[in-house]
Structure formats: C-alpha cells, structure tokens
Amino acid sequence: MFKKLLFATTASPVCDNAAKVAFDLEVKWEAKLLILHVMGVPGRAFSLQFTDVRTGQREDISPDYVEWVKEEMNNTYGKLLEDSNAEIVTAIGDPYREILRLARKEDVDMIIMGAHSREEDIGATKHRSVTGSTMRKVAKAARCAVVVVNRPCTTCWRLFSNIVVGTDFSKASFSAFLWAFKLAREVGAKLHIFHSIDITAEGLTLPAGQTTIEQRVKEARRRIEQTYIPKLQGYDKYSMEVWEGIPYVEILKFARDRQADLIVMAHHTREIDPEEAELGSTVEQVVLRAACPVASVTHPDKVADLV
Amino acid sequence: MYEFVTGPLAWLAFIVFFVGIVVKLVLYIRGLDWKLDRVTYSVNTSYGVRGALRSIGFWLMPYGTQSYRNNPGFTLALFVMHIGLILTPIFLLGHNILLAERWGVSLPSLPEGATDVLTVCVIAAALVLLLRRIALPEVRIITTAYDVLLLAIAVAPFVSGLLAHYAHDNGQLWTIVHVLCGEVFLVAIPLTKLSHFVLFFATRAQLGMDYGIKRGGMKSKGIAW
Amino acid sequence: MPEGVLCNKNKVNTLEQLQALLADKSGKQYYQEMNNLDVDSKALWDLVQKTCKSRTRTWLEICTHCGLCAESCFYYLSNHRDPTQVPSYKIQSTLGEIVRRKGKVDNAFMQMAMDTAFSKCTCCTRCGVYCPMGIDMGVMFSYLRGLLFSQGFTPWEMKIGTGMHRIYRAQMDVTTEDWVETCSWMAEENADEWPGLEIPVDKENADILYTVNAREPKHYPEDIAQAAILFHVAGENWTVPSEGWEETSLAMFAGDWEACKMQVEGVYGAMAKLKPKRMVVTECGHAYRATVIEGPYWAGRTSGKPPVDSFHYVEWVAEALRSGKLKIDPAKKIKEPVTYQDSCNYIRNAGLWDSARYIMSQIAEDFREMTPSREHNFCCGGGGGLNGIGRYREQRNIGLKVKRDQILATGAKLVVAPCHNCWDAIRDLEEVYEIGIRWSFLKPLLINMIEVPAGMRGEE
Ligand code: SF4
Numbered sequence: 007m008f009k010k011l012l013f014a015t016t017a018s019p020v021c022d023n024a025a026k027v028a029f030d031l032e033v034k035w036e037a038k039l040l041i042l043h044v045m046g047v048p049g050r051a052f053s054l055q056f057t058d059v060r061t062g063q064r065e066d067i068s069p070d071y072v073e074w075v076k077e078e079m080n081n082t083y084g085k086l087l088e089d090s091n092a093e094i095v096t097a098i099g100d101p102y103r104e105i106l107r108l109a110r111k112e113d114v115d116m117i118i119m120g121a122h123s124r125e126e127d128i129g130a131t132k133h134r135s136v137t138g139s140t141m142r143k144v145a146k147a148a149r150c151a152v153v154v155v156n157r158p159c160t161t162c163w164r165l166f167s168n169i170v171v172g173t174d175f176s177k178a179s180f181s182a183f184l185w186a187f188k189l190a191r192e193v194g195a196k197l198h199i200f201h202s203i204d205i206t207a208e209g210l211t212l213p214a215g216q217t218t219i220e221q222r223v224k225e226a227r228r229r230i231e232q233t234y235i236p237k238l239q240g241y242d243k244y245s246m247e248v249w250e251g252i253p254y255v256e257i258l259k260f261a262r263d264r265q266a267d268l269i270v271m272a273h274h275t276r277e278i279d280p281e282e283a284e285l286g287s288t289v290e291q292v293v294l295r296a297a298c299p300v301a302s303v304t305h306p307d308k309v310a311d312l313v
Numbered sequence: 314m315y316e317f318v319t320g321p322l323a324w325l326a327f328i329v330f331f332v333g334i335v336v337k338l339v340l341y342i343r344g345l346d347w348k349l350d351r352v353t354y355s356v357n358t359s360y361g362v363r364g365a366l367r368s369i370g371f372w373l374m375p376y377g378t379q380s381y382r383n384n385p386g387f388t389l390a391l392f393v394m395h396i397g398l399i400l401t402p403i404f405l406l407g408h409n410i411l412l413a414e415r416w417g418v419s420l421p422s423l424p425e426g427a428t429d430v431l432t433v434c435v436i437a438a439a440l441v442l443l444l445r446r447i448a449l450p451e452v453r454i455i456t457t458a459y460d461v462l463l464l465a466i467a468v469a470p471f472v473s474g475l476l477a478h479y480a481h482d483n484g485q486l487w488t489i490v491h492v493l494c495g496e497v498f499l500v501a502i503p504l505t506k507l508s509h510f511v512l513f514f515a516t517r518a519q520l521g522m523d524y525g526i527k528r529g530g531m532k533s534k535g536i537a538w
Numbered sequence: 539m540p541e542g543v544l545c546n547k548n549k550v551n552t553l554e555q556l557q558a559l560l561a562d563k564s565g566k567q568y569y570q571e572m573n574n575l576d577v578d579s580k581a582l583w584d585l586v587q588k589t590c591k592s593r594t595r596t597w598l599e600i601c602t603h604c605g606l607c608a609e610s611c612f613y614y615l616s617n618h619r620d621p622t623q624v625p626s627y628k629i630q631s632t633l634g635e636i637v638r639r640k641g642k643v644d645n646a647f648m649q650m651a652m653d654t655a656f657s658k659c660t661c662c663t664r665c666g667v668y669c670p671m672g673i674d675m676g677v678m679f680s681y682l683r684g685l686l687f688s689q690g691f692t693p694w695e696m697k698i699g700t701g702m703h704r705i706y707r708a709q710m711d712v713t714t715e716d717w718v719e720t721c722s723w724m725a726e727e728n729a730d731e732w733p734g735l736e737i738p739v740d741k742e743n744a745d746i747l748y749t750v751n752a753r754e755p756k757h758y759p760e761d762i763a764q765a766a767i768l769f770h771v772a773g774e775n776w777t778v779p780s781e782g783w784e785e786t787s788l789a790m791f792a793g794d795w796e797a798c799k800m801q802v803e804g805v806y807g808a809m810a811k812l813k814p815k816r817m818v819v820t821e822c823g824h825a826y827r828a829t830v831i832e833g834p835y836w837a838g839r840t841s842g843k844p845p846v847d848s849f850h851y852v853e854w855v856a857e858a859l860r861s862g863k864l865k866i867d868p869a870k871k872i873k874e875p876v877t878y879q880d881s882c883n884y885i886r887n888a889g890l891w892d893s894a895r896y897i898m899s900q901i902a903e904d905f906r907e908m909t910p911s912r913e914h915n916f917c918c919g920g921g922g923g924l925n926g927i928g929r930y931r932e933q934r935n936i937g938l939k940v941k942r943d944q945i946l947a948t949g950a951k952l953v954v955a956p957c958h959n960c961w962d963a964i965r966d967l968e969e970v971y972e973i974g975i976r977w978s979f980l981k982p983l984l985i986n987m988i989e990v991p992a993g994m995r996g997e998e
C-alpha cells in the first residue's frame with residue numbers, strides 16, 4: 007500500500023513526531039522514502055535569493071547551501087536516518103506547491119507532514135498574500151493521502167487496531183472511506199465509519215426539533231449501509247455511528263471514545279471560504295486537537311482499485 | 314565699421330544661421346534609424362504625425378504640460394524669455410527701418426514701448442533663470458560654464474540693444490557692439506546647444522512619434538503630456 | 539587576469555557556464571573578477587558609433603540642463619532630493635561621458651556606470667514625459683545597459699538571466715517539458731472544481747494564444763490555472779504554445795540585445811506555427827513591453843508589430859467584462875477602498891490606462907486613484923530588473939518609499955497590481971515598511987467575483 011512516501015519537513019521540532027512516523031513506515035512497509043525540505047520561499051522576483059523558512063534570513067541559492075541544509079537534516083534526524091535509505095530532496099518555492107509538485111512527479115502513495123501552525127506559515131502567507139495553511143492546501147490538492155502528525159504517535163502502523171473514518175457523504179469522503187478501509191484491511195484493524203449531522207450547517211440553524219434530528223440520523227445510517235458497507239467486500243471488522251453536533255468536535259469525541267489510532271477524513275472543498283474561516287477547516291481543527299495522526303484523502307487516485 | 318558689421322558680416326551671420334539650421338535638421342532626420350530608435354517612422358505615419366503634433370503643440374503652450382504646471386515660476390520665465398527672444402528682433406522698429414534701407418523690404422513693427430518692455434522682460438527672465446541655476450541644487454549640479462555662456466550670448470544683444478538705444482554718449486559704439494552680439498547669437502544657434510531653436514521641434518516630434526506609433530498611441534487617445 | 543572565468547565579455551550560451559555562475563554564491567567571485575575586467579575601448583567606441591545615432595546623440599547634446607526632469611524621478615524624490623539623482627546628471631555622467639571620451643573609459647568608470655544604470659534608474663521613462671526637450675533618459679539608460687553588457691559589466695543576476703534566456707528561452711530554468719507538464723498538472727488539479735477545464739497545448743487556429751511569465755510555471759502555477767478558469771468561464775477558444783510560451787525578457791533589462799531577439803523570435807515562431815487570431819499575455823508589464831512593444835524591432839519586423847495582434851491581460855479582461863463574457867456578481871465587488879498600480883511598461887509605455895480604469899470601475903466600489911496616476915504614475919520601485927538584483931537591494935528599498943507614500947495617501951489597503959514586477963515590489967514594500975497593505979493580481983480577485991453559469995462549477 008505504501009511503496010513511495012514523501013515526508014515534507016521544515017526540519018523544525020514540529021516535524022519530529024511526523025519524522026518518526028515517516029521513518030517507521032519506511033521500514034515497516036519497505037517503502038522508498040523521500041524527505042523534502044522546502045528551503046524557503048522564492049526571494050526577489052527572478053533572483054536566486056529566497057527566505058529561509060527556519061531562520062527568516064535571506065539566503066542565496068548555491069550548491070553549498072543545499073549541501074549545508076542536507077547536512078543539517080542529517081544532524082536533525084541522525085538517529086532516525088540510521089536505518090533509513092531515505093533520499094533528501096531540497097526545493098525552493100511555496101512549501102505547499104513544492105510538496106505537491108514532488109508528490110506528483112514521484113507519484114507518491116502518501117505525504118507525511120507535521121502540523122504546520124499558522125505562525126510558521128506566516129512567511130509563506132506574506133509572500134503570496136494568501137491565507138490558509140500549507141496543510142490545507144496540500145490536503146486539498148494532493149492525489150494521495152496526506153497524513154498530518156501533531157502529537158507523538160507511538161503505535162506502529164502495522165499494529166493499528168482502530169481506524170476512524172469521518173464522512174459527510176461527499177465524493178471526497180468516499181475516497182477517504184475507501185482508503186481507510188484499504189489500510190484497515192491491510193493491518194487488520196477495525197474500521198469505524200462515522201458521520202456527524204452538522205447542526206451548524208445551513209438549514210439547521212434553528213434548533214432542530216429532536217424528531218428531525220432523529221430522522222436525519224436514521225437517514226444517514228441508511229446511506230452508510232447502502233453505499234459504504236457493500237464496498238467492504240465482507241470485511242466484518244467495522245462499526246458505524248452517526249452523531250449530531252459540530253462535526254470536528256464530534257469526530258474528536260468519537261475518536262477518543264474508540265481509542266482511534268488514526269482518523270481519516272476528506273478535505274472539504276465545500277467548506278466556508280478559507281479567507282473567512284478564522285478557525286480553519288474541519289481537517290485543521292481535527293489535526294490540531296487529535297491525539298492520533300490524521301489522514302486526509304480527497305481524491306480517488308490511490309483507491310481506484312476499490313471503486 | 315558699422316557698414317561692415319551690418320553688411321558683409323551680417324550676411325555671413327545670416328548664411329551661417331540659415332544654412333546651419335537646415336543642415337542640423339537634415340542631419341538629424343537622416344540619422345534617425347527605425348530599428349535602433351525602435352519607431353517605424355514610415356509605417357503608421359498618420360499616428361506618428363498626430364503624436365508629433367501633440368508633442369510639439371502641448372509643449373509650445375504655456376502651462377500646456379504637467380511639467381510646466383508643476384513649475385509655474387520657471388515656466389513663466391521660460392516663456393517670457395523665448396517669446397521675447399523671438400518677437401523682439403523681428404518686430405523691432407529699428408531693425409525694420411534698417412531692413413527697409415538695405416533691402417527695401419520690412420515687416421510690420423511693434424511700437425517702441427512694447428519692444429522695450431519685451432527687452433527688459435527678456436533680461437529679467439534671463440536673470441531669473443541664472444539665479445535659478447545658482448540657487449537650486451538640482452539645477453546647479455548640471456549647470457556648466459557653457460550653459461551660462463549660452464545664456465549670456467542670448468541676452469547680450471538685448472542688453473547692448475538697450476544701451477545702444479538709450480546711451481547718449483557712446484551710441485555708435487554700443488550699436489556696433491549690439492550688432493556683433495546679435496551676429497554671435499545667430500551664428501551660435503546652429504553651432505551650439507542653442508540649436509534647440511530647431512532641434513526642439515525635431516526631438517519633440519521624434520518622441521511624439523515614438524509615443525504615437527509605438528508606445529500606446531494606437532491604443533489610446535494619446536499620452537497626456 | 540583581465541577576463542574572469544565568470545565575469546567576462548562572453549555570452550552565457552551553455553549549461554556549464556550557467557551552472558558555474560549559479561554556483562558562485564551571491565556573485566562574490568563574479569564581482570571580484572569584475573574589478574579586473576579590462577575595457578576594450580575600441581570595441582566600445584565602435585559599438586557606440588554603430589548604434590548611437592542622431593536621436594540619442596541629439597538627446598545628449600541639447601539637454602539644456604534645466605533640471606525639470608529632477609522631480610519626475612522617484613529616485614530623486616526618495617533620496618531626499620539628492621542632486622546626483624537628477625536624471626540628466628545621471629545620464630550625462632555616464633553615457634554622456636562615454637560618448638564624449640570616445641569610449642576611452644576605465645574599469646572604475648564602467649562599474650560606476652553600471653551602478654548608476656541599475657541602481658539609480660529603473661528605465662521607467664517617466665523623466666522623458668517631463669522634459670521639455672523630449673529627452674527620454676529611461677530609453678538612454680536602457681541603451682547604456684546594452685553598452686555595459688557588451689563589455690561584461692552587468693550585475694550577476696542579469697548575466698544569469700540572459701543565460702537562462704539563451705539556453706531555456708525563458709527567464710528561469712523551465713524546460714518545454716516542465717511547462718507542458720505544469721499545464722496538465724494544473725488542469726488536473728482543478729478538474730473536480732471545474733469540470734471540463736482544459737489547458738490546450740499547441741492547438742492551431744485558436745482565438746487566443748496565451749503566454750506567460752516563467753515564474754508562473756516555476757513558482758506559482760495556480761496563476762496558470764486561474765487564467766484557464768477565466769478563459770473557460772468566458773468561453774474562449776484558447777491555447778498555449780509548447781514552445782515560445784515565455785514572454786518576459788531579462789535580456790531587455792540586461793541589455794543583451796542578441797538574446798532579446800532570440801527570445802521574441804521564439805514567441806513569434808509560436809504565433810507563426812499555431813496561427814492564432816490574437817495573443818494575450820499574462821499580468822506582466824515587461825513581458826508585454828518586451829514582446830509586443832519593443833520586440834518587433836529587435837526581430838526586424840518592419841510593421842513594428844508582432845505577427846498577430848497582441849494584448850495585455852488587462853485588455854482581455856476589460857473586453858471580457860464589456861462584452862459580458864465575464865460577468866461580475868455585484869454583491870461580490872470589492873467594498874473596501876482599493877487602488878491600482880499603473881505599471882510603467884504597459885501603461886506609460888503602451889497606453890493601456892483606460893482598460894485598467896474600466897476594470898476597476900466594474901470590480902470595485904471604492905476605487906481610489908494614486909496621485910499621480912496613469913501615464914504619470916511613478917515606477918513601483920522594482921522596474922528594470924531591480925527587484926532581483928542583490929547588489930542594489932538597499933537602493934531599491936529606498937526607492938520604494940515613493941510608492942509607499944502614494945499608496946498610503948489613497949487610504950486603500952488593497953493594491954491591484956497586474957504586473958509581476960509591481961506585484962513583487964509592492965510585496966517587498968510591505969515587508970520592508972510594514973504599512974499593512976495587501977496586493978493582488980487580477981485573476982484571483984476575478985475568480986472570486988464572477989458569476990459562474992449554472993452547472994459550470996463542480997458539485998463540490
Ligand atoms: S528636463 Fe530635459 S532638458 Fe531639462 S535637464 Fe532634464 S533632460 Fe535636460
């Protein structure tokens with residue numbers, strides 16, 4: 007399932023937890039691991055300068071500098087790199103764009119990254135005058151799964167026992183579901199299919215009567231049964247649940263309840279204009295709060311075999 | 314002496330002047346190169362002509378351009394001086410009497426009082442321009458002795474003319490000095506930077522064609538000078 | 539060692555040369571070698587005699603030293619009215635001297651001239667609009683850069699830039715494959731949201747041949763996607779060429795006349811091959827100037843025009859809005875005060891101010907002009923290649939002050955800057971002076987504002 011992995015790093019502490027997962031996956035799946043370090047956002051116009059993402063210093067691109075960064079990366083991940091055959095790649099550009107570029111070029115199966123907080127993205131934001139984090143933009147456009155690791159993740163992926171997948175019945179969510187299933191089946195974990203009725207969403211702004219909600223819950227369960235369960239091809243280690251509330255809160259509660267090792271969800275393109283969403287998208291909210299890694303799957307490319 | 318300076322010498326000065334400016338103009342035009350200048354002078358010429366006329370017209374109009382409007386004092390001095398420089402010698406009564414005596418032709422004349430005022434204005438304007446050259450650092454830095462000399466050459470005929478007209482003692486002498494100054498001025502026009510007498514029209518027309526043909530003249534109403 | 543390994547009179551035509559230059563961090567060795575570079579006075583004078591004809595000579599000769607050009611130059615204004623920043627002084631002390639001394643100038647002089655031509659002038663040509671004699675010092679500085687380049691005196695980034703053009707026919711190392719691949723990538727990335735979105739490559743007889751700035755495929759491919767979406771919504775029959783897609787010309791900034799010619803011939807070649815009805819270039823000022831305004835002359839086209847009618851992006855947008863191909867949702871117009879950065883290259887030097895005004899009237903409720911504006915606008919501060927030259931960063935930053943004050947005076951917090959150079963300069967301006975503004979190209983603004991016909995946007 008994971009032949010080629012891409013670990014996108016800023017070589018800062020935020021990425022440490024992600025790094026461990028990346029190296030672990032590399033070894034356990036005997037995958038090829040690419041470590042991408044986006045050194046900085048492009049400097050002035052066509053010039054060769056860029057702003058180093060870590061130091062904020064203006065730097066000139068030169069082979070020496072690239073070597074130095076690689077050296078630094080070796081220092082940062084020294085221990086982890088010992089058993090690894092990872093290849094270090096450097097690039098200059100908007101981080102999300104370069105991550106996507108390499109992922110596409112190498113056709114990787116999964117992108118692993120740390121939860122880049124907004125502050126860290128500030129350089130990039132200023133640079134292009136766009137809001138929205140690297141994480142969101144990568145999650146939205148990547149054709150493969152994007153795993154964001156925020157907290158230390160000690161469980162080896164091979165030993166996962168509970169995988170939670172959140173769905174809003176969108177096309178993207180369906181891909182997320184298929185991917186979660188694929189992984190669950192491969193490692194023998196239990197798949198928890200979850201939907202939350204969004205009580206904040208339009209149409210339900212008025213305190214919805216209990217009966218309406220009950221009706222909706224029933225409907226959602228039926229939808230899961232009809233469209234999702236048949237795809238499990240008889241795999242019986244699964245559960246399904248429909249709750250109501252604010253989706254990101256509910257999925258977090260649910261994941262905690264089921265002791266999830268991994269949360270899988272889609273990036274919701276339908277969501278409010280990112281410029282206006284102060285809190286960020288559901289994925290981002292979940293990522294920041296979840297105790298386990300979060301995988302975002304938005305496109306069907308890597309689950310084409312299951313569709 | 315008077316006969317000589319107003320006779321052969323004057324002829325010479327006028328010949329140098331007229332031939333000089335024609336040569337200047339011809340050389341300028343012949344040196345234009347559509348490829349190097351990056352203006353297709355002979356393609357879309359109507360746009361070029363329009364651009365040239367606009368470029369000359371606006372800049373001949375007092376306060377006709379942004380640059381003039383931004384510098385009202387300078388513009389005043391500039392126009393007063395140039396109008397005086399051109400009108401006075403042509404329409405001065407004395408000159409026309411002389412013309413009539415020598416060649417039997419003459420132009421209409423301005424009343425003496427008017428030409429006197431013009432003369433004084435030219436001198437005053439020249440003084441303003443001179444002071445400006447000294448006072449403003451941005452002008453001082455580009456000012457050379459040559460610039461001052463040219464200013465002097467341009468004003469000398471006026472100063473000497475006034476003296477010749479009003480000096481009671483050495484009238485004859487001042488008149489000769491005045492005629493010489495005038496001749497120096499005439500000769501200096503084609504031979505020095507004063508050639509902007511004609512080249513102003515040439516360079517303005519050139520830039521006007523540049524804007525008219527290439528730099529947007531065909532896609533807009535024309536640059537607002 | 540008169541001719542350096544990196545800094546010399548040779549042109550960069552091979553990848554090895556280019557890589558050697560790139561490996562020289564910040565051009566350290568390059569500039570060191572420049573100190574020993576000999577001036578070939580004879581060659582310089584020969585070149586002057588061949589290329590400096592009556593127009594330029596007359597300009598140099600008849601400057602009356604009136605000083606009116608002083609205030610027209612943003613460098614003069616931003617440097618506390620330093621007299622050495624008076625355009626006439628700057629050109630007389632450099633190009634004027636070379637001509638007067640018949641090319642007999644030394645290394646120190648050439649370096650001074652280079653510093654002047656690049657760090658004291660962006661070739662914005664504003665001074666030419668203020669000179670009573672019609673003397674265009676911007677044009678002369680551009681010419682001076684060419685003389686300097688012929689002798690090897692050009693900033694490091696310029697030498698690299700010309701090498702890029704010579705080798706890749708693009709200002710950055712983007713190959714044809716990279717470019718075509720980026721197009722399909724962008725089409726794919728947006729396919730869900732815009733079903734049927736295409737970026738057709740090398741389609742013949744299209745209505746529009748679209749060309750870009752190499753930075754777009756290199757760093758900001760979403761710009762290409764946005765262009766595609768807007769063409770798609772407007773229902774245009776368009777295409778991009780696989781070769782000749784890059785319109786910019788660092789060669790023009792550097793004064794590498796030979797490379798200028800090579801570059802535009804590539805674009806004209808694409809026009810000849812694909813026979814589009816017309817050409818539209820992305821939101822880039824100098825690209826338009828290089829390819830549409832000056833290019834025909836480099837390529838020796840007697841018509842003075844490119845092979846097909848060519849338009850800047852603002853012209854296309856204005857037309858699309860006028861004809862209703864693109865419709866703005868009135869509720870989504872920009873409500874906040876917004877101003878517009880007139881680019882010297884396609885406004886003053888190409889007359890497109892009315893298109894820009896029309897667009898603003900359609901997309902903004904509170905549009906505020908800068909003072910001055912249109913053809914009289916000041917350079918953003920980053921023209922002439924200055925944004926990218928490390929050696930002159932400090933001078934460039936000082937120069938930005940004029941634009942900063944102009945923007946502040948409008949009270950607008952959003953600056954529409956449909957030009958790569960202006961966009962960069964304004965971004966840098968915010969970084970240096972932190973005045974709390976945002977800046978944008980037109981495309982992202984338009985995408986958020988247009989009415990999308992039903993069924994055109996994907997389900998999600
Ligand atoms: S405005 Fe023109 S004539 Fe006057 S100093 Fe400047 S370049 Fe010379």
Ligand code: SF4
Pocket residue numbers: 610611612613625628658659660661662663664665666675676677679917
């Ligand atoms: S072209 Fe622009 S930057 Fe250069 S001297 Fe003239 S006004 Fe100044």
